[in-house]
Amino acid sequence: LPWTEDVSQLMAQRLSPWITQTLRRLGRRAEEMSLKAYVVGGFVRDLLLGKENQDLDIVIEGDALAFIKSWETDGCKVAVHERYKTGTIVFPGDKKVDVATARREFYEYPVALPKVAGDSLKHDLYRRDFTVNSMAISINRTSWGTLIDYFGGRRDLQSRQLRVLHNLSFVEDPTRVLRGLRLKQRLGFEFEDNTFRLIKSAVKGGLLGLLSGTRVKNELKLIFMEEKVYPIVLEMVRLNIFEALFSGIKVDRNCIRIVRRLSFFLRRLRYDLPDIEEDVWLAFLAAVIFSSADWVQHATLDKLHLSKSNREIVEKALDDLGTAENAIGGKGMRSYEEIYLFLRDAPYVTALFWAAATQQWRVRRRILLYLTRLHRVNPILMGRDLVELGYPKGPLIGKILEELLLARLRGEVETREDEIKWVKNNYPLYVLKKG
Ligand code: ATP
Structure with a gap:
């Protein structure tokens, strides 16, 4: 009873x-x-x-x-x-x-x-x-x-313990190992001794490797979207969980450092970052495969059946870190405009990953500047203001607004009046009419 x-x-x-x-x-x-x-x-x-x-x-x-x-x-x-x-x-x-x-x-x-x-x-x-x-x-x-x-x-x-209901629990469903790690951290509980032993033998026995990629993806995603990812990843590394899930993977101190930075940014900058809720787990995924051989990275992404766009986010994060460092790194000044023009072609999550992964503090600072401020810079004027000023509807309007945004990043305009003056100077109406 x-x-x-x-x-x-x-x-x-x-x-x-x-x-x-x-x-x-x-x-x-x-x-x-x-x-x-x-x-x-x-x-x-x-x-x-x-x-x-x-x-x-x-x-x-x-x-x-x-x-x-x-x-x-x-x-x-x-x-x-x-x-x-x-x-x-x-x-x-x-x-x-x-x-x-x-x-x-x-x-x-x-x-x-x-x-x-x-x-x-x-x-x-x-x-x-x-x-x-x-x-x-x-x-x-x-x-x-x-x-x-x-x-x-x-x-x-x-007694704040996670205990399985029977000894075959992880054999029946190895995703429970991942659920357990997530729940333990979330609740601040411990594993009961026997349960912890069963986890270790499930890992040793290769049970996690039997899981379908889709189930692994779902569980990893839940882990990487938790409030405190870093301690969960640390424990997963300690228990060799990643090796059990993805053969050949190497989660080294570099990877862990990136995970820690990502956690830190997400906690400290939560309200200043663009909305990346849905994709943020991809940055953590990129972090844990960062140090692995190319073929392991590819095999891991294959196994997880990422959607095309998700896969692109992760691949760009891993492949273009060096490109990003070249484009916006270095001791010399980098203008807001340069930073903006390079980073706007990357998904926000990819940029966030670069900020965590780079060893260059200037690159990190510039990317965080972009993610917390530059990405949302916009002109004050809107298309219909330009029409009112006499500009013809059509692609020109878009071009002017784009140039105006860059002018703002260069610090050339501040107020609405500045913008109107800037537009009239750079796109004089009489030239348009003649042309
Ligand atoms: P979360 O808030 O993270 O969703 P939850 O405990 O509400 O945690 P659900 O994923 O919503 O979890 O699952 C609901 C319930 O179903 C859980 O409380 C658990 O008892 C059970 N459950 C979910 N997945 C498994 C599983 N793989 N094996 C056994 N029981 C499971």
Whole structure:
């Protein structure tokens, strides 16, 4: 029998009105359909830790597909995977709730796609990654707020430990090693001793090398988008995780230094950098393969199946560092205009990587200047102002605005009046009319 506890008070105190209301509605519907519904996983963990989490994962004992589809008539959008008996309900306001059928997965061999065979909550929870993620809270009306803990999740939350549910956990799914490293850092937990041993033997046994490139990419991306990437990468290096994932890779002190700088820039300059949220992980990826042989770099990128544009970002980062250093490095003065003209042809993330990877502090400073300021320099005048001044609509307008921007970078114009004067001087209207 599981450990149970009433956490309805805690829910009332900590959950936002939308979350509470949604859980109540879901629970009422389940009750009407004679199903049992639970909120599970990271949401429960974070509730007990007092952390905000908006991701609702619902598990249904019974037919989740019918449950999900029933929301269509309530103005929700729904999507189902018939095969996995899972789906998503999207409530108005684009709020998503994932719903799954309580299930037991049989793994035919490691890393295979799971087959689904209907079963109960305990089995569902048993196939999760760590005990702290294996708790459920009942949301049916009659048992609202009952915490269900089969595997000691509460105890491990209290002692701040990540513990797998059984010794074959990493054999079943080696991505759990990567999830564990991420979660450990995020929560500030430790691995329980046996779990840590299992991680080391999963790495030694080559299990991580069996994962598909797409799964590795998804997990790496999550790691590289965490708040604190540097300590996770350090631990991955210590445990030889990268070598286990990509044969021949060499993550040396240079790579680690670049990762540390990237983390530093992202933390210190967060609000001054252009919006690179989505791509920032590519800079970290470039950093960890920076010191590897060309063929290893290519093999790694092949394995990860990056999109064409993502691949270009990483390749340009690695291949053109020297070009960038030549173009905007050196002791001599470099004008804003020069810096701008070179860097505007590179994706922001590529430039950020160069700033972290270069050994030349002048290059670093110039790139950071570009990323925090120069990239957003624009003329005050707009196309329609130029039309009002008498310039013909068409490509000329674009050219004038471009020249005006460079003039601004050279410090030739400051105010709107300066700009008008500059335009009239450099593109006199009478010349245009004659020409
Ligand atoms: P995050 O906030 O990083 O998404 P999370 O714990 O909410 O963390 P999800 O990726 O949303 O994680 O997954 C939801 C739940 O599914 C987790 O809490 C975990 O119990 C379970 N889970 C996810 N991936 C695995 C896996 N590979 N093996 C076992 N359980 C998993």
